[in-house]
Amino acid sequence: MTDFHLDDFMPYQLAVLSSQISREFAELYTDRFGLSVPEWRLVAHLSQTREPVSVREIFERVDMDKSKVSRAASRLEQRGYVIKSVNPSDRRLVELRLSENGRAMVEELAPLARRYDQRCLEALGEAEPAFREAVRLLLESRRASGDT
Template identity: 35%
Template sequence: MSIRRQFSDPPPGELKLDAYLPYRLSVASNAVSQLIARAYEDRFGLSIPQWRVMCVLAEDGGLTQGAVVSRTGMDKVTVSRAAQGLSTRRLIGRSDHHADGRSHVLALTAQGAQLHAEVAPLALAYEAALISGLSPDEVGLLKRLLGRLQNAADALSGGKA
């Protein structure tokens, strides 16, 4: 059940959770992730981290787990578990890294690429439904603002997001 609240700015210097931007971003992100996670899990047996790993590999080709961590912002353990689950299902393969014998390169298998091609239209449909109430200019502004917030968070954390 969803609770609708009026969001107004509190007096300066007063913290009100519903007006606190980091909280609002987290709640919105969780709501979107949970909606999409249910669809991916129910229809395709994929978790959100597994889907993110698949998308990165579909876009960038073979990558090390470290590169996937950097690209997605997920932690090492989450990426490792997602990769293990995808590997078990034979959706990704692992090969030796040519320059680092301790590392492996992850890549989609043909079966993984086929599943990605099946899921991607659903992901785009969810995105379209989520932004249907926004104008193209508002969508562009939202993407730019989110990018700026992410850059600011990276800078404040010393680049260790």
């Protein structure tokens, strides 16, 4: 027995926590719209702007391999939630954006997401804002150093 304590080891704790949460939340959008996790992530990301977004921009921010993004985008296009087009000024780039259907789906999902989010952190009580801030900080710090 070393003095290594799993309960204090954040990479492990975070992995367990986030995969539990993610799977739990996933029920909401798989039941209703048949989205996979990567598909939901892509949609969620696209919902943040009306500007078209390239595959590259997404996998850089979202920690998905570019092939994952690419395949998610194709499936979503097939089902009519996403529109893919070629960027005219740089034809290597693919522009992704939500279709009307896609936006409607997000409209419907958004309140569920917000509610789940709240219920999820309920246990924290007044520590909740501090926790949110901490997560934000960690992500930011690792953007700064990480991808150089």
